Amino acid sequence: MASGLSAIFLENRPALLRFLRARGAAEDAEDLLQDIWMKLETRDIGPVLDPLPYLYRMANNLMLDRYRSAIRRDRREQDWADGVGGVMADPSEQVAIDEQMILKQRLDEARGVLRALGPRVEIIFRRFRIEGVGQRVIAQDLGVSLTTVEKDLQKAYRAMLLLKQKLDTE
Amino acid sequence: MSGADAMIHEEALGWVIRSRDPHFVDWDAFMLWLERDTAHAAAYDALMAADEALAPIIPAELAMVPHPANDPGYRPRHPWRWIAGGAIAAAAVGAISLSLINSTDIYTISTRPGETRLIALGDGTRIELNGDTRLRLDRLNPRFATLDGGEAAFTVRHDAKDPFRVTVGDALFEDAGTIFNIVRSGGSTRIGVSEGKVIYNPKAEAIALTAGRALADDAAGVRLMTVARDAVASWRQGRLVYENAALGEIAPDIARSLGIALAMTPGARAMHFTGTIRLQRDPAQFFAAAAPLMGLAAVRQGDGWLLKEEDGPRR
Numbered sequence: 001m002a003s004g005l006s007a008i009f010l011e012n013r014p015a016l017l018r019f020l021r022a023r024g025a026a027e028d029a030e031d032l033l034q035d036i037w038m039k040l041e042t043r044d045i046g047p048v049l050d051p052l053p054y055l056y057r058m059a060n061n062l063m064l065d066r067y068r069s070a071i072r073r074d075r076r077e078q079d080w081a082d083g084v085g086g087v088m089a090d091p092s093e094q095v096a097i098d099e100q101m102i103l104k105q106r107l108d109e110a111r112g113v114l115r116a117l118g119p120r121v122e123i124i125f126r127r128f129r130i131e132g133v134g135q136r137v138i139a140q141d142l143g144v145s146l147t148t149v150e151k152d153l154q155k156a157y158r159a160m161l162l163l164k165q166k167l168d169t170e
Numbered sequence: 171m172s173g174a175d176a177m178i179h180e181e182a183l184g185w186v187i188r189s190r191d192p193h194f195v196d197w198d199a200f201m202l203w204l205e206r207d208t209a210h211a212a213a214y215d216a217l218m219a220a221d222e223a224l225a226p227i228i229p230a231e232l233a234m235v236p237h238p239a240n241d242p243g244y245r246p247r248h249p250w251r252w253i254a255g256g257a258i259a260a261a262a263v264g265a266i267s268l269s270l271i272n273s274t275d276i277y278t279i280s281t282r283p284g285e286t287r288l289i290a291l292g293d294g295t296r297i298e299l300n301g302d303t304r305l306r307l308d309r310l311n312p313r314f315a316t317l318d319g320g321e322a323a324f325t326v327r328h329d330a331k332d333p334f335r336v337t338v339g340d341a342l343f344e345d346a347g348t349i350f351n352i353v354r355s356g357g358s359t360r361i362g363v364s365e366g367k368v369i370y371n372p373k374a375e376a377i378a379l380t381a382g383r384a385l386a387d388d389a390a391g392v393r394l395m396t397v398a399r400d401a402v403a404s405w406r407q408g409r410l411v412y413e414n415a416a417l418g419e420i421a422p423d424i425a426r427s428l429g430i431a432l433a434m435t436p437g438a439r440a441m442h443f444t445g446t447i448r449l450q451r452d453p454a455q456f457f458a459a460a461a462p463l464m465g466l467a468a469v470r471q472g473d474g475w476l477l478k479e480e481d482g483p484r485r
Binding site: 018019022023024050052053056057060063064067068071103106107109110111114115118119120122123126128129130132133134135136141142143144150153154157158160161163164167 | 183184186187188189190191192193194195197201204205208211212215217218219220221223224226227228229367369374375376377378380387391392393394
């Protein structure tokens, strides 16, 4: 049964293929397109407000999944090569408490970083990243321009990514 | 990172932010950017993964709160619980006493705890002061006020060319046709907007607070929240209205309105309350009705009162 979404898919197949190639899928692009088609045909997807962006989103998510599993595979192989693959962490309570403390310290540090950017940046970043609110809605809510929201998000992201990098090398 | 790499990184970050938006539709433009350089897709993937890895270090709570409270702003609205009965305490509108500071044009108006005052400015703007409040006004500029402490409700005659401004601590609020209420207590500021719009720090953050919105700025950070419009400045009608507020934040409101010293046990401070508290002139009568409502017991302590957790099992 070709639903509305499937029909849109068939109409836009070449564009979606081009997108997957642009995203770096190379020779796997056709297979990935087939995956999307299977999902559309086998899953009961309710009515979609904006079908074409929805299909692009599906394709983009597939590529992100691929990237994630490639990273995980690399890491496993690296761990194996380093000879730490078989060593399990001691699951004692002490470890858990240490981890909790580290996590708390990291959260405090992140809080400090966000606060330092000023209340507007902090509010916008939280609404976008934690609550998943769209930028247009955020802009309307706060009575600021869309550009301001995007610039604030960039500021917040830069600072948070820098902090993450710093924490990872500690 | 080389200059070119840094540029790709910045562009990729822009696309991460745009494409993460639930309403993102500009996939064509994104595709064109990806096609310009194969390094673009790699940079985008790496940054999307980095974005995902941020999750564990993004504080879930809006801000650090010294007690196990939570922020009422991002919770769904709860229906208000109303108290039946209880006389509405008439707010005594006292005469205005002006005390000159030095010989400048700035003058201070203050109220004692439990006393309220109405100030009518020449332009039709009205300011109602709750108890234990200090407000500074400027003889030369009737469109300007500073709230040094306490609570005041502003009903502002709007003039787009000459907006009314209130400074509170480091913050500036600018009206855009408005009824709003500000509480200043310790280092914290709370503003609630009942009608129209207020701009918070117009030169910096420029956050527009519309009717039904509130902003709190304290040691925990700045948060936006939703308030019931008729709950803003409800002290003028002899009631205090709260939605999931920590009792530690409610205590100063009660003390200011009743003109009493009020202490709380740490356990009581951390508790939360949603509902309406009717103000009554007589503290004994007030606490007899209000304390059980908050799940607390009130006892006299020296010249003031102490709120503590109820003895025995909770209802």
